[in-house]
Amino acid sequence: MFAYQHDQTFFAQIAEGLEELGAEEIRGLGAAEIRPSFCGLHFKADPASLYRINYQSRLVSRVLAPLARFVCYDTDRLYRMARQLPWKAVMGVDQTLAVFANLSNSKIRHSQYAALCLKDAIVDYFREDCGRRPDVRRVDPDVWFSLFIENNRAVISLDTSGGSLHRRGYRQEGTEAPMQETVAAAIILWTGWDGSLPLVDPMCGSGTLLAEALMHHCRIPAAFLRRQFGFERMPDFDRRLWSSVKTTADRAIRPPPADRISGGDIAAAAVQTARANLRRLPHGASIRIDISDFKQRNELSGRVIVCNPPYGIRLRPTSGTEPFYRDIGDFLKQRCAGSTAFIYFGDREMLKHIGLKPSWKRPLKSGGLDGRLAKFEMYAGREASPRRPPTPPDARPDARRRQRETR
Numbered sequence: 001m002f003a004y005q006h007d008q009t010f011f012a013q014i015a016e017g018l019e020e021l022g023a024e025e026i027r028g029l030g031a032a033e034i035r036p037s038f039c040g041l042h043f044k045a046d047p048a049s050l051y052r053i054n055y056q057s058r059l060v061s062r063v064l065a066p067l068a069r070f071v072c073y074d075t076d077r078l079y080r081m082a083r084q085l086p087w088k089a090v091m092g093v094d095q096t097l098a099v100f101a102n103l104s105n106s107k108i109r110h111s112q113y114a115a116l117c118l119k120d121a122i123v124d125y126f127r128e129d130c131g132r133r134p135d136v137r138r139v140d141p142d143v144w145f146s147l148f149i150e151n152n153r154a155v156i157s158l159d160t161s162g163g164s165l166h167r168r169g170y171r172q173e174g175t176e177a178p179m180q181e182t183v184a185a186a187i188i189l190w191t192g193w194d195g196s197l198p199l200v201d202p203m204c205g206s207g208t209l210l211a212e213a214l215m216h217h218c219r220i221p222a223a224f225l226r227r228q229f230g231f232e233r234m235p236d237f238d239r240r241l242w243s244s245v246k247t248t249a250d251r252a253i254r255p256p257p258a259d260r261i262s263g264g265d266i267a268a269a270a271v272q273t274a275r276a277n278l279r280r281l282p283h284g285a286s287i288r289i290d291i292s293d294f295k296q297r298n299e300l301s302g303r304v305i306v307c308n309p310p311y312g313i314r315l316r317p318t319s320g321t322e323p324f325y326r327d328i329g330d331f332l333k334q335r336c337a338g339s340t341a342f343i344y345f346g347d348r349e350m351l352k353h354i355g356l357k358p359s360w361k362r363p364l365k366s367g368g369l370d371g372r373l374a375k376f377e378m379y380a381g382r383e384a385s386p387r388r389p390p391t392p393p394d395a396r397p398d399a400r401r402r403q404r405e406t407r
Contacts, residue, residue, distance in 0.1 A: 002089075003066040003155075005236065010050060011157065013040040013061040017363050018186050022059040025189075029053045038104060038150065047238055051245045054161050054229055058185035058212070058222045061164050064146050064157035065234065072154035073107050075117045078147075082121035082156060089235040090158055093130045095142035097122060106149040118147050118156065143233055162230035169225030170211055170280040179205075179308045179344070183366040184212040185222070187373055190362065191304055191342050193217070195257050199304045202294035204263035207274030209306050210287055213261055218283055219252045225280065255283050264292040295327055297335070301380070305332075305341040309350075322353045329355035338380040348372040 004010060012031075014022040016039070023034045023041055030049025035042040045053065054063055067090070070081050091097060099122075101115035108114050122145070123133040144159035166182040187209065193199050195217050201209045215222060223229075231237060265271050271291050278284035309328060310321075332341055333356065345351050346369045351361070358374035365371065 002085075002235070003069050008044050008046065009042060009066065010045055010160070011037070011040055011042055011064045011066070011155075012053070012057075013064070014059055015061065015180075015182060015186075016365055018059050018182070021186060021189060022057075025057055025059055026053050029056055039102070047236070048241055048245055050160065050231060051229075051242050052249070054165070054231060055223045055226075055246060056221045056249055057165065058189070058216070059182055060161075061166055061182060062146075062159055062161045063165075063231075065160050065231070066155050066157045068154075068156045070154055071152060072149055073152050075108055075114065078108070078114065078149075078154060079117050079121045081154070082118050083125055085121075085125075085156070087122050087125050088129065090233045091134065091143045093126045093132060093134050096135045096137035097143045097145060098136065098138050098141040099145045099147060101147040101149075103148075104150040105152075107152055108149060114147055114149065118145065144230060158230055158233065160229065160231035160234065162226075162228055162232075165223060168211070168215075168222060170277050170284070171206060171208065172277065172280065179208045180366050181208060181212060181222075183344075183364060184208045184308075185216065186364065187306060187342060187344060188212045188216050190373065190375075191306060191340075193304045195260055197302060197304050198259065199261050199306065200300060201263040201306050202265075202292070202297060202300070203307045203309050204265050204274050204289060205270050205308065207263065207277050207287075207289065209308060210261060210263045210274065210289070211278055211281060211284070213306070214256060214278065214281060214284060214287060217261070218254055218256055219249075220282055221246075221249045224250075224282070253282055256286065259288070262288045262290075264290040264294070264297070266291070266293045294331055297331075299335045299337070300339055301336060302338045303336070303340075305336060305339050306343075307341075308344040308346070321347075321350065325350045325353040326355055329353075332356060332376060332378055336378045339378045341376040341378065342373060343376065344371055344373050346371045 012022065012026060019036045019041060026043060027034060029052045031043040031045050031053060033044045053060065068081065068085055072078050099115040099119045101111040103111045103114060119136060127133045144163060146157040146159055148155045166180050168181050193213065199213050204210055263274065268291050271289050274289050278287050344364065346366065348371055351372060351374060356376050359377050360375050362373045364373045
């Protein structure tokens with residue numbers, strides 16, 4: 001038996017900063033005994049819950065099923081222990097494979113070499129058993145395997161997701177510097193948007209935030225467009241149970257309320273791409289996306305506004321980054337009364353140029369960038385949360401008190 005079959009314990013990879021939100025999500029999908037850990041969440045699940053989490057989770061990147069756990073101080077032991085596993089139970093010699101590895105506080109120093117040792121153990125197992133070896137394919141293999149070594153304890157796992165779950169499948173075309181889907185999903189969840197107010201992205205790019213808003217509100221499973229999963233390679237895979245889980249989730253899909261989700265972008269190519277991406281989703285063709293400059297838009301009052309503006313690290317507006325962000329702040333103050341804006345700053349230094357004080361800020365990493373998601377509440381009838389000028393030192397109460405005491 002493999003390790004996960006003994007204890008029904010799995011590991012969900014999730015982006016840093018999303019652990020609490022992710023734990024709440026997978027708990028609602030059937031996970032139990034959830035424990036945060038390095039780069040993810042340990043949890044227990046029965047087969048139905050495992051399938052459900054893979055199919056419906058919007059925040060998890062991968063779900064790993066441990067095949068073996070053992071003490072490992074060097075690559076010789078890694079190879080020997082891996083060679084003993086019954087690899088025929090999870091893949092065939094005619095299927096392709098890929099291995100990814102991560103090390104933390106390990107005597108084995110190089111993750112790529114560790115992954116190579118595990119790959120060698122797998123192909124040598126098949127060469128001895130079948131007289132030939134399976135092929136390695138780094139892009140879109142049939143089966144993914146994970147190796148994680150922490151404090152010299154190794155865990156070899158099957159990727160039950162069959163590749164990163166952030167690849168939803170709707171984004172066949174993309175603009176420059178697109179937002180990762182799991183990050184966009186987290187932003188939509190943090191807005192608390194329930195469809196009662198219109199949601200708009202005035203700088204939608206390839207439409208990722210709009211797509212995640214649509215999927216969230218319409219209850220479209222995050223992996224709706226995925227054709228296969230790694231859990232179909234598990235020796236105890238129950239095809240009938242998986243069909244039941246999928247059918248139940250798909251039946252819950254509902255249409256969006258009329259005119260509740262919309263977007264725009266100044267670039268005609270981006271708008272064309274966003275429309276094409278959204279059309280791949282159920283009800284996506286109903287989302288209105290216009291070619292428009294946010295600075296020329298009519299008022300966006302009483303709405304939930306979400307956007308991932310261009311930022312200095314990857315994109316530089318022709319007018320300059322800092323003036324561009326000042327224009328965003330002016331637009332929110334002057335034309336968005338009664339709205340709440342959630343803006344992702346890939347370059348967190350740009351927060352200081354928008355000219356508004358956020359209600360809150362959350363660290364949110366995307367594509368290797370240590371960005372910030374900020375919430376701005378635009379109160380009706382006056383400028384919302386203006387950044388106040390600093391109080392002159394002589395006007396502060398403690399300064400006036402010290403002046404009186406020295407007289």
